[in-house]
Amino acid sequence: MENNKESRVVFFRKDERPEILEEIKRKVHLELIERIGENKAEFNQSDEDRFRQATVTSINNILDEMVNEFPEEVNRGILLKEILDEALGLGPIEDLIKDPGISEIMVNGKDKVYIEKDGKIELTNKKFVSDRQIMNVLERIIAPLGRRIDESSPMVDARLKDGSRVNAIIPPLSLVGPVLTIRKFSRQLLSIKDLIGHCSIGGNMAEFLKFCVVNKCNMIISGGTGSGKTTLLNILSNFIPSDERIVTIEDSAELDLIQDHVVSLESRPSNIEGRGEVSIRDLMRNSLRMRPDRIIVGEVRSGEAIDMLQAMNTGHDGSLSTIHANSPRDVLSRLETMVLMSGMELPVKAIREQIASAVNLIVQQQRFQDGSRKVINIAEITGIENDRITMQDIFYFKQSGFDNGKVKGDFVATGNIPHLAEKLRSKGVNIPLEIFENK
Numbered sequence: 001m002e003n004n005k006e007s008r009v010v011f012f013r014k015d016e017r018p019e020i021l022e023e024i025k026r027k028v029h030l031e032l033i034e035r036i037g038e039n040k041a042e043f044n045q046s047d048e049d050r051f052r053q054a055t056v057t058s059i060n061n062i063l064d065e066m067v068n069e070f071p072e073e074v075n076r077g078i079l080l081k082e083i084l085d086e087a088l089g090l091g092p093i094e095d096l097i098k099d100p101g102i103s104e105i106m107v108n109g110k111d112k113v114y115i116e117k118d119g120k121i122e123l124t125n126k127k128f129v130s131d132r133q134i135m136n137v138l139e140r141i142i143a144p145l146g147r148r149i150d151e152s153s154p155m156v157d158a159r160l161k162d163g164s165r166v167n168a169i170i171p172p173l174s175l176v177g178p179v180l181t182i183r184k185f186s187r188q189l190l191s192i193k194d195l196i197g198h199c200s201i202g203g204n205m206a207e208f209l210k211f212c213v214v215n216k217c218n219m220i221i222s223g224g225t226g227s228g229k230t231t232l233l234n235i236l237s238n239f240i241p242s243d244e245r246i247v248t249i250e251d252s253a254e255l256d257l258i259q260d261h262v263v264s265l266e267s268r269p270s271n272i273e274g275r276g277e278v279s280i281r282d283l284m285r286n287s288l289r290m291r292p293d294r295i296i297v298g299e300v301r302s303g304e305a306i307d308m309l310q311a312m313n314t315g316h317d318g319s320l321s322t323i324h325a326n327s328p329r330d331v332l333s334r335l336e337t338m339v340l341m342s343g344m345e346l347p348v349k350a351i352r353e354q355i356a357s358a359v360n361l362i363v364q365q366q367r368f369q370d371g372s373r374k375v376i377n378i379a380e381i382t383g384i385e386n387d388r389i390t391m392q393d394i395f396y397f398k399q400s401g402f403d404n405g406k407v408k409g410d411f412v413a414t415g416n417i418p419h420l421a422e423k424l425r426s427k428g429v430n431i432p433l434e435i436f437e438n439k
Helices: 014-036 046-071 076-088 093-100 131-145 192-197 205-214 229-237 282-285 304-313 326-339 349-356 417-428
Strands: 100-110 113-117 122-123 155-159 166-167 179-183 219-223 246-250 262-266 294-297 320-324 363-368 372-383 388-403 407-412
Touching: 014 046, 014 076, 046 076, 076 093, 076 417, 093 100, 093 113, 093 131, 100 166, 122 131, 131 155, 131 179, 131 246, 155 229, 192 229, 205 219, 205 229, 205 363, 205 372, 205 388, 205 407, 219 229, 219 294, 219 326, 229 320, 229 363, 246 282, 246 388, 262 282, 282 294, 294 304, 304 349, 320 326, 326 388, 349 388, 372 417
Parallel strands: 219 320, 219 363, 246 262, 246 294, 294 320
Antiparallel strands: 100 113, 100 179, 113 122, 155 166, 166 179, 363 372, 372 388, 388 407
């Protein structure tokens, strides 16, 4: 190939039709890099329209040079859109982002893009041109947030403008090329009625949780990855009375509360010099100086657990959070471990006393084989006995089998009357005891 400008465009033979479209897009993309560059992050907001128009013009010029080599069935408008998505948007996954039926997008290197739809994971026919193209998409996502990803910092958490959660990990940590995972933010604000309608929670369970949130019980939502913890946290948070001051603390802001008096805090990683990190624990400590009525921690992962427990024990009732654990009993073990991670040398007995006096309820979520997500257990912490935290189940999901591939079962009460009910009734809150009957 010659080195002049015109010769950089590679033409194709008619017998190459099976792969010609992907090859055309790849060549146009590479040519576009040469002509105007591709890092959108270098353009400020006022340049947005000018940059887009310049890109469209350049793509059209490149396509004009290649038009004689297109298969007859090629729709130039569609081709232009796909190339624009790659140049200005999120490339091959742009349409996946816009599809409301897709809940998760998983890019395992340039050749494998998976999605989760209706609770099932499937491989798509989407592909990136190169690993470099994935990196460009990542840079477009994280640059406006002041974050970075490179060999010295090969992992990053971020979010899209719509609130979708993004995680990326690149070589040398990833051996398959850049890996991108996007947990999409639901544009539809779900309510507790939606969860009941989708058989994700029982009516009596929902009524009990509403009473507990309104009346400032401390609650932890537990479950595995993708079990719906944050969705439930958001829904329960909306039961908080509108005259209370709420402070939310998250790694990547996802909560979308309906109240007006909400202060949203987001942690920050260190900069390129390794300075400037603001952790969840830092924000947790600072929030105590902000006169909160409620503190909501998106997820407790480490030493901030001790600060959260102390806040719950010192007048900040009604706090809510999530945690990764497989059962209510596992939550207790994880909290113990996290308190020890804080660096405070406390005896295990003291830690358990802190947990028992701070946490009222543990709500366990689970994602089933059919993709459904359900509250499978609501357990109350009742105290401590012989250095062991005591609990009792209030509600649980009783699975009865499968029907056409769907999990079947009922949400039932254990018959145990929660201690919380008696406390609430002593405050004049009339919680109907019949919801706890095991029928």
